[in-house]
Amino acid sequence: MALPSQGASPNAIEGSPRTFAKEHQRPQNTFSGCSRITDYEVLGKLGEGTFGEVHRARSRKTGAVVALKKILMHNEKDGFPITALREIKLLKLLSHPNVLKLEEMAVEHHQKSTDKRKRAIMYMVTPYMDHDLSGLLENPSVTFTEPQIKCYLLQLLEGLRYLHDNHILHRDMKAANLLINNQGILQIADFGLARHYDEEVPRAGHGGGEARRDYTTLVVTRWYRPPELLLHLRKYTTAIDVWGVGCVFGEMLIGKPILSGDSDANQLKIIFDLVGTPTDETMPGWRSLPGAEGLNFRPQPSSLSQRFRDYGSGAISLLRELLKLDWKKRINAIDALEHPYFKNDPLPARAGDIPTFEESHELDRRKFRGQKAAPPPAPKGGTVGTGPGGWGGESNGNQGFGDRDSYGHRPHQNGSRYPADGNGAYRNSQPQEARRPPAWRRDDRPDNRPDTRLPPRPPPVDHVGVWTDTGRPIQDGYRDRDRLPRSRAGGGSGVGSGGVGGGGARSDVDTYIPTYGPDAGRRDDRARDDRRRRDDRDDRDDRRRDRGGRIDYDDRRKGSGDDRSRNSRTRSRSRSPIRDRGRASMERDRDVYRR
Numbered sequence: 001m002a003l004p005s006q007g008a009s010p011n012a013i014e015g016s017p018r019t020f021a022k023e024h025q026r027p028q029n030t031f032s033g034c035s036r037i038t039d040y041e042v043l044g045k046l047g048e049g050t051f052g053e054v055h056r057a058r059s060r061k062t063g064a065v066v067a068l069k070k071i072l073m074h075n076e077k078d079g080f081p082i083t084a085l086r087e088i089k090l091l092k093l094l095s096h097p098n099v100l101k102l103e104e105m106a107v108e109h110h111q112k113s114t115d116k117r118k119r120a121i122m123y124m125v126t127p128y129m130d131h132d133l134s135g136l137l138e139n140p141s142v143t144f145t146e147p148q149i150k151c152y153l154l155q156l157l158e159g160l161r162y163l164h165d166n167h168i169l170h171r172d173m174k175a176a177n178l179l180i181n182n183q184g185i186l187q188i189a190d191f192g193l194a195r196h197y198d199e200e201v202p203r204a205g206h207g208g209g210e211a212r213r214d215y216t217t218l219v220v221t222r223w224y225r226p227p228e229l230l231l232h233l234r235k236y237t238t239a240i241d242v243w244g245v246g247c248v249f250g251e252m253l254i255g256k257p258i259l260s261g262d263s264d265a266n267q268l269k270i271i272f273d274l275v276g277t278p279t280d281e282t283m284p285g286w287r288s289l290p291g292a293e294g295l296n297f298r299p300q301p302s303s304l305s306q307r308f309r310d311y312g313s314g315a316i317s318l319l320r321e322l323l324k325l326d327w328k329k330r331i332n333a334i335d336a337l338e339h340p341y342f343k344n345d346p347l348p349a350r351a352g353d354i355p356t357f358e359e360s361h362e363l364d365r366r367k368f369r370g371q372k373a374a375p376p377p378a379p380k381g382g383t384v385g386t387g388p389g390g391w392g393g394e395s396n397g398n399q400g401f402g403d404r405d406s407y408g409h410r411p412h413q414n415g416s417r418y419p420a421d422g423n424g425a426y427r428n429s430q431p432q433e434a435r436r437p438p439a440w441r442r443d444d445r446p447d448n449r450p451d452t453r454l455p456p457r458p459p460p461v462d463h464v465g466v467w468t469d470t471g472r473p474i475q476d477g478y479r480d481r482d483r484l485p486r487s488r489a490g491g492g493s494g495v496g497s498g499g500v501g502g503g504g505a506r507s508d509v510d511t512y513i514p515t516y517g518p519d520a521g522r523r524d525d526r527a528r529d530d531r532r533r534r535d536d537r538d539d540r541d542d543r544r545r546d547r548g549g550r551i552d553y554d555d556r557r558k559g560s561g562d563d564r565s566r567n568s569r570t571r572s573r574s575r576s577p578i579r580d581r582g583r584a585s586m587e588r589d590r591d592v593y594r595r
């Protein structure tokens with residue numbers, strides 16, 4: 001069975017996701033399957049995202065240090081989250097030095113529970129990595145050198161080339177999803193939003209190419225989201241991940257995120273501030289994108305070379321290619337790897353020559369800031385995780401470690417890991433950055449560090465469903481309700497003075513990143529009202545209509561009450577929960593790559 005490899009023939013993988021999966025099975029010996037959680041000694045918590053908790057652990061069998069990512073289940077009756085399934089299925093197929101490897105799954109059974117309906121807790125087991133890039137950049141004692149940046153960027157591009165060459169879109173490229181170890185190896189992680197890509201793979205000299213089918217636009221953390229997605233292009237390409245690489249590259253240079261918008265509209269504005277407002281030459285077709293309707297702004301040129309002038313012409317030239325507005329001409333990973341930036345002095349460091357640093361993970365970032373994250377409110381409608389008990393409380397002294405923490409440590413109510421300032425704005429002032437010397441030339445970095453308060457988390461905002469008909473937000477702890485006005489009125493919300501205004505990018509509406517929530521990825525008709533903006537929703541609207549158009553989202557919204565009334569409707573509609581569940585799970589399996 002062929003193993004996907006770096007540099008595989010561009011057309012090696014065609015056809016259905018099923019064919020793809022068959023052709024890409026990893027050899028049995030590289031994925032051992034499923035072990036018990038008791039095979040691991042838990043050493044401490046590393047991070048917690050919206051989608052899972054991550055812990056460091058040591059294998060009792062091999063002594064290897066690993067990371068355990070607990071699969072959070074918001075609601076047990078909904079079963080295993082589709083997004084987790086997708087991540088596991090994809091990771092099982094992938095094999096590349098710059099892509100995080102899924103070693104196996106570990107299961108924790110509820111030993112003492114008398115409740116037979118309690119489901120086991122599942123953990124993804126991956127090699128332990130000492131840092132994530134976001135944490136490393138925030139570590140005051142770490143200063144990146146230019147050869148080091150080149151070394152990481154090359155590895156990132158190698159990993160991305162491999163993914164794209166194998167028809168995988170990552171769709172959540174960001175510094176926090178790039179893991180780095182003390183051997184200088186960088187790996188792309190977090191495939192919760194990734195999917196099989198049905199189009200031709202990128203070819204040298206042909207940018208991102210074109211897509212023939214629609215994909216959901218509700219992907220990619222806002223700060224790393226390309227302009228075409230913000231303008232709702234649905235036929236997007238691998239170029240969306242390349243934009244994210246550009247953002248990460250810029251972030252490595254200046255030491256903090258380069259485009260930290262506080263709404264989608266603001267994100268567009270600051271993108272245009274940096275790379276210039278779009279024209280028919282710089283972004284052909286932009287006017288006909290759904291999000292561009294009614295958009296108007298004062299034309300302005302790119303400020304990129306000015307803003308990054310301290311980093312040299314090579315860096316500026318590569319950045320300009322990666323952050324090109326025209327998604328069809330945006331450089332692809334194959335060509336970016338050949339960019340002169342990597343061939344000119346100083347040459348990229350060798351991974352093994354990069355110094356080691358103290359561990360920097362998500363939770364360490366709080367330590368670096370001397371801050372404690374305030375626990376957010378518990379969500380409505382059940383717990384994340386599978387109820388009390390955690391590790392079964394048996395041998396490792398971590399009783400209650402799993403579930404009781406699930407919400408207690410969830411970060412701030414703004415949905416990010418880090419707090420907004422008093423005005424709800426993130427403390428990141430873009431203009432100051434241009435004055436800062438390059439990261440590798442800054443001796444004073446610890447004292448002079450920028451206030452990078454929002455390492456990225458997708459804005460977990462589902463504006464359509466956030467508000468109940470009573471006018472009160474649904475309290476689920478996952479939504480950034482504090483920043484959401486009641487109004488759903490579209491259009492017209494301008495961005496800054498003389499900035500972007502109009503119908504497409506509304507500053508009162510944030511797009512949404514799907515969660516491992518109870519409804520994530522379900523495609524039956526019993527969706528909660530707030531699923532409209534979740535991942536796959538727009539992909540599936542058409543299919544739903546094709547299947548008879550029984551449910552119309554708007555109709556359901558009109559009649560929406562609180563969660564309980566929706567749930568009761570759900571129950572009454574489903575005459576055979578077991579049959580329904582079976583059917584849903586078959587559909588999930590069939591469609592796991594499709595969306």
Ligand SMILES: Nc1ncnc2c1ncn2[C@@H]1O[C@H](COP(=O)(O)OP(=O)(O)OP(=O)(O)O)[C@@H](O)[C@H]1O
Pocket residue numbers: 046047048049050051052053054066067069100126127128129130131132135176177179189190192360361362363457
């Ligand atoms: N293999 C690993 N080794 C070390 N740390 C890891 C590993 N996997 C994840 N982490 C840490 O846990 C954090 C969250 O991991 P991951 O992104 O996979 O989970 P997530 O729940 O999808 O998070 P997010 O909400 O940030 O997307 C990472 O940013 C990193 O700090």
